[in-house]
Amino acid sequence: MKRATAVVDRLLVVGLGVALLGxxxxxxxxxxxxxxxxxxxxxxDRDTIAGLPAQDWWEAALAGTAIVGAIGAIALIIGNLSPRxxxxxxxxxxxxxxxxxxxxxxxRGIAADLASFPEVESSRGRAIDDRxxxxxxxxxxxxxxxxxxxxxxTVEKKAAFVAESVEGGAVALRIQMHVNAAVPSK
Numbered sequence: 723m724k725r726a727t728a729v730v731d732r733l734l735v736v737g738l739g740v741a742l743l744g745x746x747x748x749x750x751x752x753x754x755x756x757x758x759x760x761x762x763x764x765x766x767d768r769d770t771i772a773g774l775p776a777q778d779w780w781e782a783a784l785a786g787t788a789i790v791g792a793i794g795a796i797a798l799i800i801g802n803l804s805p806r807x808x809x810x811x812x813x814x815x816x817x818x819x820x821x822x823x824x825x826x827x828x829x830r831g832i833a834a835d836l837a838s839f840p841e842v843e844s845s846r847g848r849a850i851d852d853r854x855x856x857x858x859x860x861x862x863x864x865x866x867x868x869x870x871x872x873x874x875x876t877v878e879k880k881a882a883f884v885a886e887s888v889e890g891g892a893v894a895l896r897i898q899m900h901v902n903a904a905v906p907s908k
Contacts (some may be wrong), residue, residue, distance in 0.1 A: 724801070724806065724851060724853065724854070725853045726801075726803075727732075727801040727802060727804075728843045728853060729803070730798070730907075731802070733799070734798075740899050746767070746831045748762075759822045769797075775813070776783055778779075796837070796847070805861065806850040806852065807826070807848070807849065807850060807851070808826075808849045808850060808851045808853045808856045808857075809824070809825065809826070809849075810823060810824050810825060811823050811856055811891050813889045813891055814885075814889070815890055823887060823888055823891075825849035825856055825858060825893065826848060826849040828849070828858060828884065828887060829847030829848050829849045829858040829859065829860060830846075830847045830848070831847075832847055832858060832860055832884070832895070832905070833845040833846050833847030834847075835860075835872060835880065836860060836862055836876070836880070836897075837862075839867070839868075839872075839873060839876060840868070840896055841864050841865045841867050841868035842862055842863070842867070842868065842873075843862045843864060843865060843902065844862075844863045845860060845861065845862045845863070846860070846861050847859065847860040853892070855892055855893075855894050856891075856892065856893045856894070857893070857894040857896055858893065858895045858896065859860040859896050859898070860896070860897050861898045861900065862897060862898070862899045862900070863899075863900045863902060864899055864900070864901055864902065865901070865902055866901055866902065866903075868901070873899075877895075877897050880895065881895045903908055
């Protein structure tokens with residue numbers, strides 16, 4: 723998820739949460755006849771509020787609210803589902819020379835190397851943008867008999883290789899391991 727999308731999502735959730743908590747607290751205050759709630763509600767004319775749907779502008783306001791809500795919802799869906807892929811990273815630049823590293827190829831290469839580790843059944847890698855940080859995301863599927871300590875040492879060597887390959891660029895390496903269920907012996 724991109725940083726801007728995460729901020730918008732969190733602001734919307736906090737705003738909606740505060741509004742719902744406030745409405746719930748006011749409803750409870752009204753239910754228990756607290757003077758502030760009773761005074762506030764007594765200021766409203768019930769006949770005027772009940773007659774709002776009969777006003778000429780009501781349908782236009784309702785349609786406008788539905789359109790704005792639908793556009794906002796579609797924008798949030800697109801923002802949350804947009805591909806987080808990242809391309810290349812520039813590691814060196816001069817006036818007539820620029821060297822870039824293809825992060826997707828680097829992630830696939832690390833996945834291919836890890837696939838040859840004993841007890842690893844499959845591995846796949848891709849480069850993503852995780853909150854503004856280029857990340858090599860590698861997913862490994864392994865058998866329960868894998869030597870976790872040896873695998874961890876191998877991954878640490880791969881992380882050092884990535885740091886060396888991008889010459890100090892801001893690239894993270896994330897390894898996600900799925901250990902398959904043990905097959906019961908017959």
